[in-house]
Amino acid sequence: MSKGMRSAAIFAALGLATVQPALAAQAPLAQTVPAPAAGALIDSRPLASEFGLDGAAQAFAIRYGSTDGITGSGIVPVTGALFIPRGTPPAGGWPVIAWAHGTVGIGDDCAPSRNPRSARDRTYLDHWLGEGYAIVATDYQGLGAPGPHPYLNSRAAAYSTLDAVRAVLGGDFGLANKVLLVGQSQGAGAAFATAGYAADYAPGLDIRGTVATGIPNLAAVPAGAAGDDEKVDRIIAYLLYIASAAQQIDPKYDPAAVLTDRAMPLFDRAADTCVVDMFGAVVEAGLTRANTFKTDFWRHYAPMLTHAGYPTLSIRTPIFIGTGAEDIDTPASMQKALVEAACAAGSVIEAHVYPGLDHSGTVNRSFADSRLFARSVMAGETITATCAPGGKES
Incomplete structure (x- = not known):
């Protein structure tokens, strides 16, 4: 795997799971009232x-x-x-x-x-x-x-x-x-x-x-710090979130250009699967960086990721x-x-x-x-x- 892909894997590890899967005990606030102003x-x-x-x-x-x-x-x-x-x-x-x-x-x-x-x-x-x-x-x-x-x-x-x-x-x-x-x-x-x-x-x-x-x-992602390309890695969940969010915002991002057939079912779940379950799904599917990515993830998504600076x-x-x-x-x-x-x-x-x-x-x-x-x-x-x-x- 390229240095750029390793950078992407570390880049994705920006947060820990802070909630459990959503419960139905409280319905969401009504969505029909338009927002009146920023900060209101x-x-x-x-x-x-x-x-x-x-x-x-x-x-x-x-x-x-x-x-x-x-x-x-x-x-x-x-x-x-x-x-x-x-x-x-x-x-x-x-x-x-x-x-x-x-x-x-x-x-x-x-x-x-x-x-x-x-x-x-x-x-x-x-x-x-x-x-x-x-x-x-x-x-x-x-x-x-x-x-x-x-x-x-x-x-x-x-x-x-x-x-x-x-x-x-x-x-x-x-x-x-x-x-x-x-x-x-x-x-x-x-x-x-x-x-x-x-x-x-x-x-x-x-x-x-x-x-x-x-x-x-x-700006200081250490090259090669992502670990073993052949090891099942829950951090791939973060990368799938990046790919899913990017496509939702800009459909020109084609996940199939980067993700393997083995990884695509997990990409399809990323849009509505919370992180604890997503970690579990990645591990259960046996995803590694070697069997998840066809090409350089970082290079493909670099324009989207500039917004993270x-x-x-x-x-x-x-x-x-x-x-x-x-x-x-x-x-x-x-x-x-x-x-x-x-x-x-x-x-x-x-x-x-x-x-x-x-x-x-x-x-x-x-x-x-x-x-x-x-x-x-x-x-x-x-x-x-x-x-x-x-x-x-x-």
């Missing part, structure tokens, strides 16, 4: 209890308008959830965390607001609720609402995240315009991109900082980056390179490396450090940049 709340209602968080006093399913991130113009409806912490709000209202989730799938039934969250994410988000933050959690454009989900499109994820914050601030939820962006894996990339788009797209939001764990860095590495507000030293989904070397590049561009990065931890294990372990970072940026305190190779070992 369309409707809200109580979120089904099985989709909630233990630390929330109230939880709402929300729908709001957002700018179409595929075209950069026009309004689309986007769904999500809002969680209000327990206790008495501070003067001025609860500060807000904008949560950006990892890969869940590309079909509407995979939307996080329609599913119970993973044990890892429930624990993590409950930690933030316990710190006194409300959490607005976008599903991203096209997940849970009409239209294709532009998987890994950083502009679409950023617009969805920023408009979710504007929507709930405009509602009667008792929130303050004091915002922290938080994301894991694909969502870490979304949070970083959101911080880059915020100044121009949503200048009225008071974004204090960003917390990112397992962040991807496509960051708009800038020069971020105006501080950023916490937590990296597992044993992370192979978004390798630690990739994350280190991003820290160095962002620091060189003038961003203030507080980097932490966690020995012995993988992609998922870093999420909750990093909270002891990120909560202190969050307290500092919310208080307007200066963050000391840690741009040396490897950052802090924690």
Whole structure:
């Protein structure tokens, strides 16, 4: 397999499963009301209890308008959830965390607001609720609402995240315009991109900082890091999502030009199979990179994947980056390179490396450090940049 195909395999590993397959306990919000404006709340209602968080006093399913991130113009409806912490709000209202989730799938039934969250994410988000933050959690454009989900499109994820914050601030939820962006894996990339788009797209939001764990860095994909071409590899599920989303957005992308006859049945399932089941299907089918791809996946989909990059590495507000030293989904070397590049561009990065931890294990372990970072940026305190190779070992 070519170096480009290996790059594509690593590139695809941008998120972990954060939800289980969708349940039927809560029907989706009605789809018939048009979105009135970007950042405007369309409707809200109580979120089904099985989709909630233990630390929330109230939880709402929300729908709001957002700018179409595929075209950069026009309004689309986007769904999500809002969680209000327990206790008495501070003067001025609860500060807000904008949560950006990892890969869940590309079909509407995979939307996080329609599913119970993973044990890892429930624990993590409950930690933030316990710190006194409300959490607005976008599903991203096209997940849970009409239209294709532009998987890994950083502009679409950023617009969805920023408009979710504007929507709930405009509602009667008792929130303050004091915002922290938080994301894991694909969502870490979304949070970083959101911080880059915020100044121009949503200048009225008071974004204090960003917390990112397992962040991807496509500019530093290590050649040959994808592993054994003959080994059954669940990461192929991510590549099938990329192919399916690309064809939905632009039919010129012909999956049969890249995928083998053996892989095409799984491609056909990718549009509506959530990631946990997709992992299982890939393994059951015995898919390897050798028996899945006819040609260079990366080269074929490179034009679509350019939308996954960051708009800038020069971020105006501080950023916490937590990296597992044993992370192979978004390798630690990739994350280190991003820290160095962002620091060189003038961003203030507080980097932490966690020995012995993988992609998922870093999420909750990093909270002891990120909560202190969050307290500092919310208080307007200066963050000391840690741009040396490897950052802090924690």
